[in-house]
Amino acid sequence: MRKACRISANALKAAGEAVRPGATTADVDRAAREYILSQDARPGFLHLYGFPKSACISVNEEVIHGIPSKNRVLREGDIVSIDLGAVYRGFNGDTAATFACGEISEAARALCDTTRESLYKALEQCVAGNRLGDIGSAVSTYCEARGYGVVREYTGHGVGAQLHEDPSIPNYGKPGRGLRLLPGMTIAVEPMITQKDPAVKTLSNGWTVVTLDGGLAAHYEHTVAITPHGECEILTLPD
Ligand code: MG
Numbered sequence: 001m002r003k004a005c006r007i008s009a010n011a012l013k014a015a016g017e018a019v020r021p022g023a024t025t026a027d028v029d030r031a032a033r034e035y036i037l038s039q040d041a042r043p044g045f046l047h048l049y050g051f052p053k054s055a056c057i058s059v060n061e062e063v064i065h066g067i068p069s070k071n072r073v074l075r076e077g078d079i080v081s082i083d084l085g086a087v088y089r090g091f092n093g094d095t096a097a098t099f100a101c102g103e104i105s106e107a108a109r110a111l112c113d114t115t116r117e118s119l120y121k122a123l124e125q126c127v128a129g130n131r132l133g134d135i136g137s138a139v140s141t142y143c144e145a146r147g148y149g150v151v152r153e154y155t156g157h158g159v160g161a162q163l164h165e166d167p168s169i170p171n172y173g174k175p176g177r178g179l180r181l182l183p184g185m186t187i188a189v190e191p192m193i194t195q196k197d198p199a200v201k202t203l204s205n206g207w208t209v210v211t212l213d214g215g216l217a218a219h220y221e222h223t224v225a226i227t228p229h230g231e232c233e234i235l236t237l238p239d
Contacts, residue, residue, distance in 0.1 A: 002235055004089070006235070008094065012097060014034075015032040017031070019101050022073065024074070025080075029055045029057060029068035036054065042086070043086065044094070056082070060078055063200055063219065065207045067207055077102060079216060080101055081219040082097060084096070091161060094163060097220050098112045098220065115219065118171075118191045119190070124138065125138045126189065130180070132173060133175055133176060134173075135169055136173030143193050150198055151193070153200055156168070157169055171191045182226060183230055184225075190221030192217065196213050200212060222235070
């Protein structure tokens with residue numbers, strides 16, 4: 001898991017470095033795929049559930065599951081959410097972040113900052129003995145107090161031999177409720193936060209999830225382990 005997650009994090013970094021005005025989302029996807037393959041790993045998202053590419057790349061009002069395309073040219077001011085994973089020796093990493101394409105608006109920057117901060121608030125709760133509701137409420141409390149929306153329809157998840165394992169890890173919940181965290185668990189925590197209303201819909205391509213109101217969305221994700229000492233170890237950190 002450590003190695004799979006390290007490769008995933010380095011791939012995310014490589015993909016993020018490919019985000020610039022004039023690049024296509026296919027260029028960004030290729031940067032991720034080439035790095036993963038160079039590490040004797042394989043892209044965990046490629047062909048999973050029929051997804052056609054190595055990374056999900058979601059621009060502006062797209063929340064998750066955007067399909068990379070050579071026809072989607074990034075422009076100055078876009079925010080670009082990249083979600084990807086690598087499989088190494090049968091284990092999955094899963095990580096995401098939202099990147100700025102050139103200069104972005106103050107509003108877009110604030111949304112990204114808040115989403116990233118909410119992930120770290122959630123990770124503070126990822127210790128043995130806490131419950132899933134502690135994770136979810138950390139995200140929703142932080143983001144909703146700042147006027148943002150928390151997407152309900154998609155969640156974090158267990159991760160291991162499969163990319164998506166039990167349990168589901170919602171970005172909302174009641175403190176002290178839900179499954180208890182135990183040493184040895186590996187989970188993906190991933191707030192998906194909207195500028196305004198959190199309602200979403202799926203485009204006719206069957207994949208891309210967008211905000212219903214057209215507002216911006218941001219997405220950050222780490223895979224973490226609950227250590228034998230009950231602490232949170234972030235696995236998806238780059239070199
Ligand atoms: Mg995930």
